[in-house]
Amino acid sequence: MKPHVTFDVSSWTVIDQEGATIYARGRVAREEVLDDPAGAIEDLGGALVVVTDERVEIFQDRIRSYPVLYTTTGELVIGDDPHAIARHVPLRLAKDSVREFDAMGFVSGTDTLYEGLAQTLQGTRTTIDVATREVSVDDWGRFAFARERTNDTDEFEASFSAALDEVLGRLVDEAGSHQIVVPLSGGFDSRLLIAWFVSHDVRNVVTFTYGVKDSRESHISSRIAAAAGYPWHFVEYGTPEMIRRWHAPNRADFLRYCYGGVSLPHVQDWYALEVLIERGIIQRGDIVAPGHTIVGKMHDENLVTQANTSCGEIAKAIADKHYCLQGPYDPPEANERYRMKIADFLREMGFDGTGPSAQSAIVGYNMRERQAKYINNSMRGYEYYGLRWALPMLEKPLWDAWSTGSVRLTSNRTWYGTYVERLFRTCLGDRADDVPVYQPIQVDAEARNRLKTMLASVGLLNLANRAYSAWASLNDSLRLDMYITDDSRMRAAYDLMRGRQLLGFWTSAFTRGRWSEGGDVVLLDRL
Secondary structure, X not given: OOOEEOOOOOOOEEEEEOOEEEEEEOOOOOHHHOOOXXXXXXXXXXXXXXXXXXXXXXXXXXXXXXXXXXXXXXXXXXXXXXXXXXXXXXXXXXXXXHHHHHHHOEOOOXXXXXXXXXXXXXXXXXXXXXXXXXXXEEOOOOOOOOOOOEOOHHHHHHHHHHHHHHHHHHHHHHHOOOOEEEEOOOOHHHHHHHHHHHHOOOOOEEEEEEEOXXXXXXXXXXXXXXXXXXOEEEEEOOOHHHHHHHOOOOHHXXXXXXXXXXXXXXXXXXXXXXXXHHOOOOOOOOEEOOXXXXXXXXXXXXXHHOOOOOXXXXXXXXXXXXXXXXXXXXXXXXXXXXXXXXXXXXXXXXOOOOHHHHHHHHHHHHHHHHHHHHHHHHHHHHHHOOOEEOOHHHOHHHHHHHHOEOHHHHOOOHHHHHHHHHHHHHHHHHHHHHOOOOOOOOOOHHHHHHHHHHHHHOOOHHHHHHHHHHHHHHOOOOOHHHHOOOOOXXXXXXXXXXOOOHHHHHHHHHHOOOOOOOOOOOOHHHO
16 A cells, blocks of 8 residues: 655655655755765755655654654554644554653654654654565764864864855855844854854845843844844734734644644744734745754763763763753653663663763754754744745754864853854954843852852752742743743742743643643644
8 A cells, every 4th residue: 555645745845756756845855866865865954755665765854854754553654744644544642752742842752742653853764664564764863973073173163164154155045135034142153143144244134033122132132233234123022912812713723833743832933923024024935044053962061071971870961951841740760761762862872981972972862852853843933934944053064063073172162152252253343342142140150159159058059049940930031931821820930949841831731732722733633
């Protein structure tokens, strides 16, 4: 029986060749790359699905640009929308996956929210035998640091700069006469993009910021845009109109498009996009270029410098970092199934206990899971509004350049911050003097450390950290607390003090159909 392919052909290019039908999306969606689909996926990015009578091959790029789902139970169905797949096979929520989603904001590994429905992973080639339904995976693109790494700052900077020139030059070429739209936060990543555009005299750039009126982030962002000579637009958040739109009937369409059966929809900038489109500031065909980057994916840096790290230590560090949204209500040590999935990941990547291996494990897991499935998946929101997108600082040249840096250069953002600031000042000259880097906490590091030491000495540091975190979550500059839709503010404050995180309220409301009054998205058995 031939596979059912449920892709929306308005988004995917369909190419018929002798004996095969090819579905392509992204830069690989052209016939000349099909002689070497694996090489094209690695070099250009995108997704390819090759369907013949004997097998289905799914080529996924290193950032999982376009998610692909499949089911081999009952009928063989390939697609990217669980709702379309559910027209061919019944889909029921998987209890273990819902639990994991609630604690992480996505489902790890090849599991999805539904029983019998699988997802392909970043940097893989998945082959399905049509007759036997046997699945094999070539895991070619898992991130790992290079065996030979440089500790020479000048050498590393030259490599990083050359890669930056390549990926941003390609972005400018692809934009053509359309605008490059940069969400400005005032931090290092968007600051780097702006500096490069200024240094290369790129004029078709427009910037925007969103959040609470008169926030520090908006003030700094507006000054960056002014110093660079680019238009800057601000969209106020938390308004009655924004709340009305969030609960409007058509919000379910947006959430359905963005979640893909795997990920919590990324909702930070949907309202800004709607407003900017309505104002005529951005339009279909423009390219949104957020500052998502390969830099800064490391945590628990101490594990890289110690003599030997056990699998248990590295697994705990990964689990504590990612399986954390529900705090004490569902700690990672209580989920044996999830911990076994981390153990499988470490075994498959060949973790050997050394510092370099620990760094590759931590960054590799982050890139495969949270980065690919939650952060990169936020591009669905841009597509929903008819916009193109680019993630230049996650493309192959920068990915490869970053992997060659030593532990000293890549285990934190120190080198990167210095590099960005120097480039920013070189490009903007005296105009850069009045544009500080946005920092969420204004207290200087020395004073902050003194305060922490004092609080720790009297046993109050943990309580103070949680109290500040709770206050910040309920009073942040983006008004993200408006997405707490199924708990009172008092209950939310209590849970936040106990260690639950803001996204934990979102995930549980989403899987239970209470996040937006616009409709229930995930319970396909109710359709």
